[in-house]
Amino acid sequence: MKKICFLLLLLTAFSAQAQQTFSTQKNIRYYPDALYRNDPYREERCTLDIYHPDSAKNTPVIIWFHGGSMTGGHKEIPDALLGKGYTIVGVGYRLSPHVKAPTYIEDAAAAIAWVFKHIREYGGNPDLIFLSGHSAGGYLDLMVGLDKHYLAKYDIDANRVAGLIPFSPQAITHFTVRAERGIRDTQPIIDSLAPLFHVRGDLPPLLLITGDREMEMLGRYEENAYLLRMMKLNGSKTSRLYELQGFDHGGMATPAFPLLLREVAAITKKRSL
Secondary structure, three states: OHHHHHHHHHHHHHHHHHHOOEEEEEEEEOOOHHHHOOOHHHHHHOEEEEEEEOOOOOEEEEEEEOOOOOOOOOOOOOHHHOOOOOEEEEEOOOOOOOOOOOHHHHHHHHHHHHHHHHHHHHOEEEEEEEEEEEOHHHHHHHHHHHOOHHHHOOOOOHHHOOEEEEEOOOOOOOHHHHHHOOOOOOOOOOOOOOHHHHOOOOOOOEEEEEEOOOOOOOOHHHHHHHHHHHHHHOOOOOEEEEEEOOOOOOOOHHHHHHHHHHHHHHHHHHHHO
8 A cells, every 4th residue: 555655646746747837038138238238249148048837936046057168158958957847047148259257257147146136036036046057157156156246246145045066167267268368278377267266165055066087178177176175174064076987078967967956956955944
């Protein structure tokens, strides 16, 4: 009898998930309208898409920043995040060489601030906003999450972020930022545009995920390992690092998505207790 009841519960859960419907709102501006006038590049890049359950309220929110070295790519909502009951926000931002640092970081902060202020209109919970993204997107997660001045401009404490789960982010000054200054990509720099420069122990939960250290891009695992060590030395009790062995920089995203979803679920559950 217990086995039959358990199976019935599973079937009910699967049925409810299958019946849940989702909608997507596209090309929402996250800056004031006046800033888009006579600025076609901002009009093209500085928008976001929101994918959300139609009936659910107060759902956790995952803000996703695409990769592409901050020189390419477009806003996206990854297929791996669809249909999981969460509100997903895919953000576009301006790219180098059309703009230079810190403009793309400021775009990321403006988008995050917009989500904090408006996501209830789409059924999302502003107290459960998670930052994620791959490569350059992960770098943007860390810069806005660690350097509090970017969100402070919008009267938002960066510690309101429920969790940061960047995929293979750069922890030193990003190689595109260095390229803008004429510095080669194998010359490491740590300055105010490096997440490592802003380590602090009071950061919300941080889950760093990289590919295999022998297959990753430009020592990406080692950068993240050092970031983790410095976070711990600064008193962080909720920072962790996963290395996905056997996966390179591009391929690591596929096995990282289940880890992202698991982390969001765990933090959401803990906050609800």
